[in-house]
Amino acid sequence: MRPFAYARADDVDTAIATVLARPDGEFLAGGTTEIDLVRQDVLRPGLLVDINDLPLDRVDDLPDGGVRIGGLARMSDVAEAPGVAERFPVISEALLQGASPQLRTMASMAGNLCQRVRCGYFRDAVSPCNKRDPGSGCAAITGFHRGHAVLGTSDKCIATHPSDAAVALVALDAVVRTRGPHGERAVPIDEFFLLPGDTPEREHPLEHGELITAIDVPGAATARRSSYLxxxxxxxxxxxxxxxxxxxxxxxxxxxxxxxxxxxxxxxxxxxxxxxxxxxxxxxxxxxxxxxxxxxxxxxxxxxxxxxxxxxxxxxxxxxxxxxxxxxxxxxxx
Ligand SMILES: Cc1cc2nc3c(=O)[nH]c(=O)nc-3n(C[C@H](O)[C@H](O)[C@H](O)COP(=O)(O)OP(=O)(O)OC[C@H]3O[C@@H](n4cnc5c(N)ncnc54)[C@H](O)[C@@H]3O)c2cc1C
Ligand code: SF4
Structure with a gap:
């Protein structure tokens, strides 16, 4: 594993400023994706800014009957939060069918949205992979692609997005709230995930140093009768x-x-x-x-x-x- 610098921030502005101070700075939440990929030499951050002390782990009701899920709320806590389990069962079910209890206790909701693809060629750090190494080719198209995508593909990349929770959140028209170098913004979740097209290395519209602070799920009576298969x-x-x-x-x-x-x-x-x-x-x-x-x-x-x-x-x-x-x-x- 390559060496990297480590910093820990306890307020949002410091976290953003610390990441921005280095072009190879990245946020570190639960680390269940990030550390795996650093170990495998797929990701090479020069600095990881630990954001686990930021006050972004709450799950709060919104006035319209919706719910605001903090970016650092853990998957297991969100799945069990009464406002989620009762009003948005599809979110709870999706979370509880993801990963393992240990991982769900560590893993954050923002990290879940930003997790990287499970394509074996992306993760082996040596095969041609346009997502990891733009312009190198896609080993999956002519290789092993049983688990890969059949919709939204391009001739550059066919990897599926791996998140379960994101599927539930897309169905419910959630909104991703961020803060970054250019202030705050709210991105409808369907626009948050980008199709690979000619730039599969770009998976979401986050800028360098832009932090997901929360995910808002709007109130909807229909959501009470929902499920995840x-x-x-x-x-x-x-x-x-x-x-x-x-x-x-x-x-x-x-x-x-x-x-x-x-x-x-x-x-x-x-x-x-x-x-x-x-x-x-x-x-x-x-x-x-x-x-x-x-x-x-x-x-x-x-x-x-x-x-x-x-x-x-x-x-x-x-x-x-x-x-x-x-x-x-x-x-x-x-
Ligand atoms: C063995 C295994 C099985 C799994 N199975 C499933 C599964 O079945 N279903 C499923 O959905 N997931 C699954 N996962 C993925 C898991 O849910 C994710 O690894 C986890 O949600 C990532 O969250 P984290 O807090 O650990 O993120 P980290 O690893 O800390 O970060 C992941 C990425 O998100 C970025 N990031 C983190 N927080 C923020 C933020 N607030 N703002 C901006 N960027 C941020 C980081 O910089 C990094 O790029 C599995 C993982 C493993 C290891
Ligand atoms: S499918 Fe995407 S992630 Fe997998 S090898 Fe091809 S470009 Fe890389």
Missing amino acids: KVRDRASYEFALVSVAAAMDVRYRTVADIRLALGGVATKPWRARTAERSLLGGPATREAFAEAARRELAPATPLPQNEFKVELAQRAIVRALTALADGDEEGGTR
């Missing part, structure tokens, strides 16, 4: 092959509101807007769910080893929505 090779401690974050309000057998996002199949947490449009105002039936899923996956560009994800994603969407619809009572209360 994760399909993976083993039942725990594994990333998604396909996942579905769904919130749905069914009234008199009609879809009155629907929020749908997919994980494990796309280069960013994938808001399934085509499927939402197909379902909204129509019958809440298995056939309608299957047709919406088919439309969402129609633009998929699978490669030989990950072709199975197209059908798996469609089946997972149908399963998730059927379970939500079956749990609904006539009139839309549950």
